[in-house]
Amino acid sequence: MTHTDDQLGQHEAELHDLLERTVNAVPVPVGLAPSALQHGRRLRTRRRAGLAASFAAGTAAAAVAAALIVPNALGGSVSSIDPAGGPTSATASEPPEPPARVDWPAGWWDMLAPDMVAAVGAILPDDVVVRSSGPLIADTAEGGVALGYIAPRLTGPTGPGTLYLTLLPNVDFLTAPGLPVTTPTTGPAPSLSDADALSCPANLSTRVQCEVLRAPDGTVSGRRSSTTSGLITNLEVVLQRDGGTVYAAAINNLDGGSDGQPGASADEPPLTLDQLEDLVRNDTWVMPAT
């Protein structure tokens, strides 16, 4: 098609007007902030755990460097990219090579996200169903199928909500200078907002209920907690199992819940705290991959 400058300008103006008319009428989900915060914390936890594992193995520098290097499909050469995927990153027109990722010890925590969603569907109580899988792509610059992390949307007896499930290796964070302390024995009281906090903090607020979980020998092995913020209730269970940690949270929010009250998709999360703990304790998560 041939355009004169006038025609082109007119066409551009028409498209601009069309976008203004249609896009400004699109309803924007409310409550994106708390959901984004949840996603960000999970991603941060997994990244820190991955980095800590690399530090602990004495291969941090090489592993981090490997994670930050992907083939530049534009030029076919190798270049460094912004780990945040920021605007300075290259955009390519061809698929990248299989991604390099920060390695941590291989184990059951590397379960493929689609398998995790299927497992959750099989474990859930009869009156709770998976409505959608949530993103199955890794939230990392390296991309690929997510391992050990899912955020499916569920519908329970009280309505829809989101489940966050993360599998992690037990990493000795204390060997990694500058990385977060994850045990309750050292450092500041952990915040309940962090997935890697294995125990209850000393200074609980009225919005937070927390119960320590103990192994048969009496040692602290995790926690189960409930946190309310406005209309949102966030239930969490964290449990160390077989060399790793299973973290799960159920929240009455749909990444921007629009079903009635702002931010809340239902009166309660789709799972109870007991059901969430049953999910975390299910042996599916600690089975080696076949």
Next chain:
Amino acid sequence: MRDSPPIDEDFTAFVAARSPALYRSAWLLTTSAPAAEDLVQSALAKAYVHWRRVQAADDPAAYVHGIVLKTFLSNRRRRSSGEIPVDAPPDRPSSDRDPTERLALMAALRTLPPLDRAVVVLRYWEDRSVDETAHTLRLSPAAVKNRSLRALARLRLTLIDPELLELASTEARHDSHG
């Protein structure tokens, strides 16, 4: 040490202020509400992890918009590992009085390659210049102009296709009754 609370506060304030613009750009890129939400969530999670860097940027909003674009283009290259629809997405009330035009636009945008769609969003929704678009997408200005022309022509052809408009009208009627 853990991140101090102000990070969460700053991040939450940023999301509250910028999420409408981010979501609408994501909606144009993905052409679907659930995919737009997932894209914005993924991009914001990355922004949160690197929040200090976002804050240090000359234009933090543009920086996060760039993350949205990068995430979109990366995800499009990995379609095989994308979302698995398990059930119908949750219903979402729409404020559209007449969604026909919106649905037609969505259908038209879907006919564009992802990179061309990104060019359209930057040039005609975010009002970026050719040079800014070229810089963001790591293309030459000539390539941006070429893709803009191609996308404009494609959109015009598609939007005046009566069959497509009829399809959009059918979808709109279905939506209004569903």
